[in-house]
Amino acid sequence: MENELAGWNPFKRKTATKAAQVDATPPAVVKPLIRESHRRTAETGGLPRFKSTASDQVSSRGGDRFAAVRARLRDAFTPSQPVADRRFFAGREDVLRAVIRSIEDQRLHVVLYGERGIGKTSLLHVLTQAASEARYIVVYTSCGANSKFDETFRAAAAEIPLLFHSGYSPTATEAEKGATLADLLPAEPLTPRKFGDLASKLTGTRVLIILDEFDRVDSGAFRRDVAELIKNLSDRLGRVQLVLAGVAADLTELVEHIPSIRRNIFALRVPKMTETEVLQIVANGERETDLKFDADASASVVTVARGSPYLASLLCHHAGHAALDDGRNVVQPADVARAVDMAVTEFEGRLPKPVQAHVRRLFDQGRAEVLALAARAALSSDGIVSAAEIAASGEITARKAEEIINALVAEGLLRPNLDGGDERFAFVEDGLPTLIWMTWAQHNLQSDTQPARTPAVAAS
Numbered sequence: 001m002e003n004e005l006a007g008w009n010p011f012k013r014k015t016a017t018k019a020a021q022v023d024a025t026p027p028a029v030v031k032p033l034i035r036e037s038h039r040r041t042a043e044t045g046g047l048p049r050f051k052s053t054a055s056d057q058v059s060s061r062g063g064d065r066f067a068a069v070r071a072r073l074r075d076a077f078t079p080s081q082p083v084a085d086r087r088f089f090a091g092r093e094d095v096l097r098a099v100i101r102s103i104e105d106q107r108l109h110v111v112l113y114g115e116r117g118i119g120k121t122s123l124l125h126v127l128t129q130a131a132s133e134a135r136y137i138v139v140y141t142s143c144g145a146n147s148k149f150d151e152t153f154r155a156a157a158a159e160i161p162l163l164f165h166s167g168y169s170p171t172a173t174e175a176e177k178g179a180t181l182a183d184l185l186p187a188e189p190l191t192p193r194k195f196g197d198l199a200s201k202l203t204g205t206r207v208l209i210i211l212d213e214f215d216r217v218d219s220g221a222f223r224r225d226v227a228e229l230i231k232n233l234s235d236r237l238g239r240v241q242l243v244l245a246g247v248a249a250d251l252t253e254l255v256e257h258i259p260s261i262r263r264n265i266f267a268l269r270v271p272k273m274t275e276t277e278v279l280q281i282v283a284n285g286e287r288e289t290d291l292k293f294d295a296d297a298s299a300s301v302v303t304v305a306r307g308s309p310y311l312a313s314l315l316c317h318h319a320g321h322a323a324l325d326d327g328r329n330v331v332q333p334a335d336v337a338r339a340v341d342m343a344v345t346e347f348e349g350r351l352p353k354p355v356q357a358h359v360r361r362l363f364d365q366g367r368a369e370v371l372a373l374a375a376r377a378a379l380s381s382d383g384i385v386s387a388a389e390i391a392a393s394g395e396i397t398a399r400k401a402e403e404i405i406n407a408l409v410a411e412g413l414l415r416p417n418l419d420g421g422d423e424r425f426a427f428v429e430d431g432l433p434t435l436i437w438m439t440w441a442q443h444n445l446q447s448d449t450q451p452a453r454t455p456a457v458a459a460s
Contacts, residue, residue: 066324069290073321076285079314083122088284090309091277092123095270099127099243102266103208109230109241111255113215113248114270115383116430117310120245123270124210127243137164137207143246145218149225150190156209157198158182166203192225196232199240207240214255215246227261234264272307272380281312291320293331300336304441306379311434314346315339333445340441347435355429359436362411368440370404374414375427375436383433384417386424 076088083089102108112120128138139156162168162179181198199207217223226242233240244255255261273281282298285291293301297319305312316331318339323331348356362371377385377393391401405425408414413432417424427433 066327066329069329070321070324072289073285073291073317073324076288077281077313077317077320079310079317082125083119084125086126086129087288089122089126090280090284091273092119092126095123095268096126096130098268099123099266100130103131103241103243106266107234107241108266109234109261109264110243111265111267112243112245112270113267116247117308118270118272119309120270121212122309124212124243124245128208128210131208135205137205138210139207140210140212143211143213143217145216147217147222148219149192149222152211152222153190153195153209153229154182154185156207157185157195160202160205160207164202164205166201192229192232196229196236196238199233199238200236202239205239208243209240210243210245212245213247214244215248223255227255230261230264234261273305273309273312274307275302278302278305278307278309278312281309282316285316285320289320291323291329291331293319294333296333297331297336300333300445304336304340304438304445306376306437308379311343311438314343318342337442337445340438340445344435344438344442347431347438350431351429351435355432356435358411358413359432359439363439363443367407368443370407371413371436372440373401374404374408375433375440378427378433379437383430384424384426385414388423 075085078088099110099112102110112123114120124140128140131138137160139159141152141155143152158180160181162181162183165181165184184198186194211226214223214226226244230242232238233242255265279298279302282293282301286293293316301312301315301319304315315336316339319331319335322335322338323329326335359371362368373390373394373396374385377390380393381389385405387398387401387405390396390404391398394401405414409416409425413428414425415428417426
């Protein structure tokens with residue numbers, strides 16, 4: 001099967017001959033290296049140092065002429081953090097517009113779901129800013145495994161001033177003293193009905209309660225209570241709306257009791273970014289940092305990122321620093337290749353060593369195409385794949401796709417997806433498709449070539 005897949009490659013290859021190895025390095029080569037080592041030691045003091053202070057000011061130490069550019073680069077590309085500044089928010093205009101209209105025009109509650117790293121939290125931050133500008137009261141909560149309804153919604157009530165309660169005038173003593181709706185809650189555990197009753201008394205404002213990372217909640221009771229609250233708020237025309245977001249392949253995986261609240265919610269699976277949107281991430285960074293990505297480097301980012309804003313930001317971040325390390329403010333394909341190397345190292349560190357070794361062994365055995373085809377399809381479908389999705393993603397025959405599934409199941413890298421029926425499969429580790437895809441890029445993305453679109457494999 002591997003022979004049949006030969007030639008499937010989204011990257012252009014360049015054949016290179018390795019320099020012949022010699023038993024000893026000639027002195028003529030060693031002496032300049034020693035001099036360069038001494039020079040660098042004299043300039044840097046021998047050990048790396050932070051280039052900015054804890055207050056995010058450029059350090060006065062050292063002579064890095066790109067120190068200010070580096071500082072801006074850290075703000076422009078933040079792969080480990082969601083986008084908090086709208087200047088760096090790329091694409092998603094249609095998604096954001098749909099969410100705002102559902103909240104403002106239809107008074108619906110919102111559920112956003114999708115794979116990890118697809119940009120849900122960044123979207124919520126931008127939504128928060130837009131709602132705050134419209135004078136909504138926005139309460140943002142990041143859920144955890146032990147989140148409880150009483151604790152979560154008491155905290156939300158504490159963010160809503162009592163002056164918006166219809167039973168109290170703005171000049172009431174309690175309102176003037178800064179009391180909140182939490183001061184009206186009973187001592188016994190809070191229920192969806194009690195919170196709904198309180199919310200129905202609001203006037204003169206609207207409230208968004210955002211529950212991010214809702215998928216992390218272990219308690220089925222919490223999920224049921226949230227669904228009941230959505231129903232209660234909708235039935236009583238409450239001026240409080242919920243926005244839930246979490247990692248999930250479908251809506252029912254995230255929220256329980258969907259049939260009873262389906263007409264009360266706007267559910268949206270956050271899609272992959274288009275190529276244009278990924279290029280907007282690059283362009284935003286160029287605008288804010290004074291770095292320039294040449295056309296081939298930008299194309300490499302698009303090809304490797306596969307529509308993931310997280311991967312695009314990670315690659316741009318590392319590639320930008322790689323260029324600056326070489327004394328350039330123009331990012332080239334070689335810098336993106338170095339960024340891929342660094343990304344592979346990061347992803348390997350997040351997976352068990354036996355899994356890392358297994359992947360490396362299969363690559364060494366010449367089975368890279370099999371791995372890459374499955375990983376590529378998984379990255380396009382929330383990590384859960386079928387033979388049909390592999391066939392469509394790699395433009396190969398159904399028979400070859402079935403063989404890929406069977407081979408990876410036999411290798412212990414794929415397992416049947418319990419929630420998706422017999423025809424869908426999941427990788428045994430969440431980060432495995434990303435590691436495989438980036439390792440594939442590392443093996444095939446040449447620093448001086450422009451990546452091409454994935455060619456079709458000839459049908460057999």
